[in-house]
Amino acid sequence: MRQGRTDYRLQRRGVLRAYREGARSREDVCDAHPDLVRAGIHIGTEVRDDCPICEDHALRQVDYVFERKGRRSTGGRAVPRESLTRQAERFGDLEVYRVEVCVRCHWHHLVESFHLLARGTAVG
Numbered sequence: 269m270r271q272g273r274t275d276y277r278l279q280r281r282g283v284l285r286a287y288r289e290g291a292r293s294r295e296d297v298c299d300a301h302p303d304l305v306r307a308g309i310h311i312g313t314e315v316r317d318d319c320p321i322c323e324d325h326a327l328r329q330v331d332y333v334f335e336r337k338g339r340r341s342t343g344g345r346a347v348p349r350e351s352l353t354r355q356a357e358r359f360g361d362l363e364v365y366r367v368e369v370c371v372r373c374h375w376h377h378l379v380e381s382f383h384l385l386a387r388g389t390a391v392g
């Protein structure tokens with residue numbers, strides 16, 4: 269069960285506007301961490317939209333999960349989208365951060381975040 273969704277489309281639009289107006293450089297907005305690019309290539313979910321920067325069909329979404337109970341010192345883990353439900357069943361409530369990344373030009377931005385509650389998740 270999902271709860272508490274935060275949408276980052278407005279911020280994304282702001283970054284893209286700043287880029288088009290020349291206020292932010294391409295190097296500045298296309299600086300995805302190598303781990304994120306790798307996750308995009310190997311476990312990323314393909315999205316229909318093309319990259320807003322290089323306009324190539326190389327945009328992927330990567331889901332990072334953080335466990336909500338106990339220590340938050342461990343960083344998020346990138347997990348395949350199809351295993352999200354299983355992760356919640358196994359580790360309890362999770363915070364999910366969905367990030368888009370272009371595996372060609374390395375543009376990246378947070379898309380949305382939400383809580384994934386272990387109870388109420390469908391089996392399978």
Ligand SMILES: [Zn+2]
Pocket residue numbers: 319320321322323324326370371372373374375
């Ligand atoms: Zn791109």
